[in-house]
Amino acid sequence: MRKRFYSILAVVASVLSADAESAVFPPAVEVVSRDAIYSIDDQVTSPNNQVHFPFMFESADGNWYMTLREGPHVWGPNNTGLPLENAARSLFASDRVQTVYSPDQGESWRPWAGLKAGDTWLRFFRTRLPDGSMVSPGYRFREWEPDPEGGIVVNLTLRLSHDEGATWNKQSREIRGMPFAQPVKTITAVTWGHVLPVDSDRLLLAVYGRPPESIDARWGYGMGVLASDDGGDNWRFESWISRGDDLGSEGPSETDLVNFGEGRLLAIFRTGTRGSDGAVDRQVPSALHLSRSADGGKTWTPPEATQFVGGVSPQLLRLQSGLLVLSYGARTEAGDTVRVHTSADEGQTWSTPLELYRGPGTGYTDMTELTDGRFQIVYDESRFYRTDPESDRNEIIRVILQECR
Numbered sequence: 401m402r403k404r405f406y407s408i409l410a411v412v413a414s415v416l417s418a419d420a421e422s423a424v425f426p427p428a429v430e431v432v433s434r435d436a437i438y439s440i441d442d443q444v445t446s447p448n449n450q451v452h453f454p455f456m457f458e459s460a461d462g463n464w465y466m467t468l469r470e471g472p473h474v475w476g477p478n479n480t481g482l483p484l485e486n487a488a489r490s491l492f493a494s495d496r497v498q499t500v501y502s503p504d505q506g507e508s509w510r511p512w513a514g515l516k517a518g519d520t521w522l523r524f525f526r527t528r529l530p531d532g533s534m535v536s537p538g539y540r541f542r543e544w545e546p547d548p549e550g551g552i553v554v555n556l557t558l559r560l561s562h563d564e565g566a567t568w569n570k571q572s573r574e575i576r577g578m579p580f581a582q583p584v585k586t587i588t589a590v591t592w593g594h595v596l597p598v599d600s601d602r603l604l605l606a607v608y609g610r611p612p613e614s615i616d617a618r619w620g621y622g623m624g625v626l627a628s629d630d631g632g633d634n635w636r637f638e639s640w641i642s643r644g645d646d647l648g649s650e651g652p653s654e655t656d657l658v659n660f661g662e663g664r665l666l667a668i669f670r671t672g673t674r675g676s677d678g679a680v681d682r683q684v685p686s687a688l689h690l691s692r693s694a695d696g697g698k699t700w701t702p703p704e705a706t707q708f709v710g711g712v713s714p715q716l717l718r719l720q721s722g723l724l725v726l727s728y729g730a731r732t733e734a735g736d737t738v739r740v741h742t743s744a745d746e747g748q749t750w751s752t753p754l755e756l757y758r759g760p761g762t763g764y765t766d767m768t769e770l771t772d773g774r775f776q777i778v779y780d781e782s783r784f785y786r787t788d789p790e791s792d793r794n795e796i797i798r799v800i801l802q803e804c805r
Contacts (some may be wrong), residue, residue: 479516648672648686729763
């Protein structure tokens with residue numbers, strides 16, 4: 401009996417020790433304010449009346465710029481998605497990207513004529529480059545064709561702004577030898593996350609898709625990075641972060657990168673959620689994973705699982721103080737939440753969660769550091785799945801946070 405008692409103690413101690421590695425201290429940030437900045441006023445009784453996937457930033461000229469989607473998560477005829485043909489696609493315009501701006505800190509919103517969106521947009525990521533301009537990568541690659549030397553040739557669309565985001569100009573960059581499967585229907589490689597400046601000339605951009613060996617599988621993404629060593633004029637596929645790894649129920653996707661200097665980078669990415677875990681009868685919940693580079697993204701450590709399960713689109717923000725902030729939506733059996741964690745040691749250990757919201761929504765967040773030492777998170781509170789209960793929440797929420805004093 402005594403032997404069994406000590407065995408149980410050992411198991412408990414092991415579990416507590418594992419939890420302590422990732423959550424031994426409270427978050428080092430606190431909420432300052434919380435406001436609904438954009439909404440559809442009517443109570444949600446139809447999934448066609450929604451606001452999703454917000455991305456918002458404040459420019460130095462005082463304007464707020466935001467993109468968001470309006471419409472159901474599953475759309476099109478018989479909920480099968482939008483048709484590929486433009487003529488047929490236009491019949492299902494209830495799911496559309498809105499580009500809006502506010503000159504009065506969210507009191508009113510107007511059409512943002514300086515940025516043209518397409519109905520296939522999912523995310524709008526922007527990065528301020530060392531020269532003060534801003535860049536936003538396109539989501540899908542266009543005009544792909546087989547590369548005689550292996551892989552495929554694609555065109556990467558970059559949007560550039562030299563006027564604090566008021567207007568954007570498109571530019572196209574050819575990338576040869578992309579080591580992904582040739583696109584079939586909707587299966588193709590896509591970019592995700594911000595363009596990451598590593599130094600004055602070197603830029604990285606995460607990309608994921610199906611390696612050729614997993615093209616017939618339901619899941620099985622591979623993920624790597626594109627690199628430019630001349631400030632964005634020329635790009636190439638640089639390295640794999642994860643290829644063919646049995647990570648979660650989906651494989652690696654939705655990535656964010658952060659630069660700690662001297663070539664030290666951190667990548668964090670989604671591998672599955674409650675929905676995909678159930679679809680493949682996975683018993684162990686899928687978790688966000690981490691990988692590191694010590695050479696500016698040329699090579700990466702093997703991915704390691706975090707304690708954060710069911711996470712979608714994790715976002716990293718390194719504050720001027722050096723504190724690292726992580727935000728993401730968690731879709732788990734316990735419910736859907738929007739969470740924030742902090743780390744003072746470059747992601748080696750993480751705080752317990754600061755829960756910003758519990759309820760239906762996409763869980764997709766966007767973070768921006770503000771000029772007064774604070775930072776903001778925007779996310780949506782709205783019906784996301786058709787199976788979600790009717791809700792009177794149908795808003796884009798802006799939360800201002802600061803480091804604890």
